[in-house]
Amino acid sequence: MKKINLIQAHHASLSQCRLCPDMIPPVIIGQAVQAEILLVGQAPGDREGEIGRPFAWTAGKTLFKWFESIGVDEITFRKQVYMSAVCRCFPGKNPKGGDRVPNKEEIATCSQWINKEIELLQPRLIIPVGKLAISQYLPVNKLVDVIGQSIKKKINGVEVELLPLPHPSGASTWHRMSPGKALLGQALALLAEHESWRKMQ
Ligand code: SF4
Numbered sequence: 001m002k003k004i005n006l007i008q009a010h011h012a013s014l015s016q017c018r019l020c021p022d023m024i025p026p027v028i029i030g031q032a033v034q035a036e037i038l039l040v041g042q043a044p045g046d047r048e049g050e051i052g053r054p055f056a057w058t059a060g061k062t063l064f065k066w067f068e069s070i071g072v073d074e075i076t077f078r079k080q081v082y083m084s085a086v087c088r089c090f091p092g093k094n095p096k097g098g099d100r101v102p103n104k105e106e107i108a109t110c111s112q113w114i115n116k117e118i119e120l121l122q123p124r125l126i127i128p129v130g131k132l133a134i135s136q137y138l139p140v141n142k143l144v145d146v147i148g149q150s151i152k153k154k155i156n157g158v159e160v161e162l163l164p165l166p167h168p169s170g171a172s173t174w175h176r177m178s179p180g181k182a183l184l185g186q187a188l189a190l191l192a193e194h195e196s197w198r199k200m201q
Pocket of ligand 1: 019
């Protein structure tokens with residue numbers, strides 16, 4: 001079977017997943033693309049369900065503004081980058097404000113899907129967005145330790161380059177203030193130079 005057919009079959013199974021009792025469907029999936037870049041978000045927010053695609057609301061607007069600043073618009077990005085996440089369903093609201101952060105069990109349960117994606121895609125570049133996504137692949141105490149760096153690592157037997165980005169959520173000021181602003185600029189500059197990114201131009 002062709003790789004693209006395997007990715008489509010994977011999407012069909014993933015969209016039916018209801019393994020986590022506290023997660024709110026639908027499962028949010030990006031386009032079934034045979035990509036060498038894999039973006040890993042945290043989990044969808046409350047608006048993504050009705051719109052039906054990841055990073056479809058305010059955080060997405062900021063994220064795509066960053067990418068546009070290095071030459072790739074949203075439509076091109078969605079067509080050429082595989083958009084994944086640590087958890088693929090909306091976790092619900094946190095009574096104290098914001099969205100609930102997925103718990104360890106949910107993260108472990110949902111990891112089977114992203115592991116399958118890494119196996120299928122054999123990506124060259126992984127862009128984890130936000131601390132939760134970054135921490136699945138790198139030990140991260142503070143964002144300043146990893147943003148603005150490109151790290152080579154073997155993940156599930158695949159040699160990849162990790163290029164972490166901060167979360168573009170409006171609730172976070174990290175990427176708008178020093179030193180986050182400069183480190184984000186450094187990370188975007190590295191991304192713009194990456195061979196897989198340049199192929200999208
Ligand atoms: S979060 Fe992941 S594992 Fe849990 S129900 Fe949604 S798709 Fe399935």
